[in-house]
Amino acid sequence: MSEKPSIEELEAKADLLRCHAIRMTTEAGSGHPSSSLSAAEVTAALYFGGYLNVDPANPTMPERDRFILSKGHACPILYAAMAERGYFPVEDLMTLRKLGSPIEGHPNLRRLPGIEASTGSLGQGLSIGVGQALGCRMDGHANRVFVVIGDGEMGEGQVWEAIATAAKYKLGNLTAIIDQNGYQQTGSTKTVLDQTPFADRIAPFGWHTQTINGNSMAEVVSALDAAVAVTDQPTMIVAETKKGAGIIPILEELGDSNLHGQPLKPEWAEKAIALLQS
Numbered sequence: 678m679s680e681k682p683s684i685e686e687l688e689a690k691a692d693l694l695r696c697h698a699i700r701m702t703t704e705a706g707s708g709h710p711s712s713s714l715s716a717a718e719v720t721a722a723l724y725f726g727g728y729l730n731v732d733p734a735n736p737t738m739p740e741r742d743r744f745i746l747s748k749g750h751a752c753p754i755l756y757a758a759m760a761e762r763g764y765f766p767v768e769d770l771m772t773l774r775k776l777g778s779p780i781e782g783h784p785n786l787r788r789l790p791g792i793e794a795s796t797g798s799l800g801q802g803l804s805i806g807v808g809q810a811l812g813c814r815m816d817g818h819a820n821r822v823f824v825v826i827g828d829g830e831m832g833e834g835q836v837w838e839a840i841a842t843a844a845k846y847k848l849g850n851l852t853a854i855i856d857q858n859g860y861q862q863t864g865s866t867k868t869v870l871d872q873t874p875f876a877d878r879i880a881p882f883g884w885h886t887q888t889i890n891g892n893s894m895a896e897v898v899s900a901l902d903a904a905v906a907v908t909d910q911p912t913m914i915v916a917e918t919k920k921g922a923g924i925i926p927i928l929e930e931l932g933d934s935n936l937h938g939q940p941l942k943p944e945w946a947e948k949a950i951a952l953l954q955s
């Protein structure tokens with residue numbers, strides 16, 4: 678991307694990705710729209726804000742930046758970004774979870790060029806990112822690895838092993854983002870396992886940390902700018918978000934602020950898209 682887009686352009690892109698994620702999951706009759714929507718600003722900023730140096734025509738270019746969606750169930754938002762970036766036709770999004778489609782229910786690196794790690798079994802993405810960041814550094818690439826983790830996913834012990842390892846190797850080319858949307862599968866993250874404030878726990882390992890409103894595009898962009906400027910330690914952005922961000926009134930009407938793993942019925946999807954487009 679040659680020119681840096683404005684905050685307004687990126688906000689519009691985030692909402693476009695949201696509309697795709699809602700349509701795809703409603704068409705599939707399954708999937709995780711609310712988990713996708715909380716991460717819309719971060720995903721849109723990475724793919725369209727000039728942070729991810731990738732080439733859809735050359736998806737294995739060695740010096741490319743890497744994006745790993747460790748909370749793999751939120752892949753509709755990733756697929757939407759990949760389609761809009763030109764990895765595959767936007768129409769293909771509607772094949773989500775259909776038999777034979779590479780747009781699988783969780784990202785599969787063997788099926789879809791541009792996916793950097795097969796995720797869905799929570800807890801593994803940051804470890805894969807640590808390995809990739811180490812490998813890229815050994816190969817002398819001046820690139821960066823970005824990993825998005827769920828706040829419920831932070832309950833997996835493996836994530837903390839990866840945090841310790843990244844600090845040990847001073848992986849200045851690694852940026853992780855916690856999508857702190859306040860919920861996991863079975864309820865509020867605070868009730869299930871409260872590990873907040875994440876930044877206070879992660880900084881002592883040797884990470885550079887920032888805590889932001891992750892549904893504010895301006896804050897996401899400034900945090901990414903600050904993160905990529907750090908080169909001598911790994912960086913963590915704790916993104917405080919809302920599950921279902923962008924369509925909160927719809928979740929309220931449905932009486933479920935988590936709405937985990939539930940697609941919207943067609944009439945609700947229409948309402949949600951109208952709200953996003955208004």
Ligand SMILES: Cc1ncc(C[n+]2csc(CCOP(=O)(O)OP(=O)(O)O)c2C)c(N)n1
Nearest residue numbers: 712750797798799827828829830860861862
């Ligand atoms: C190892 C593992 N255990 C359980 C699950 C089932 N599961 C899928 S999504 C989810 C909740 C994840 O919560 P969070 O990381 O906060 O993501 P959110 O949906 O809130 O974005 C769980 C437990 C899984 N995918 N992997």
Ligand SMILES: [Mg+2]
Nearest residue numbers: 828829860861
């Ligand atoms: Mg969560």
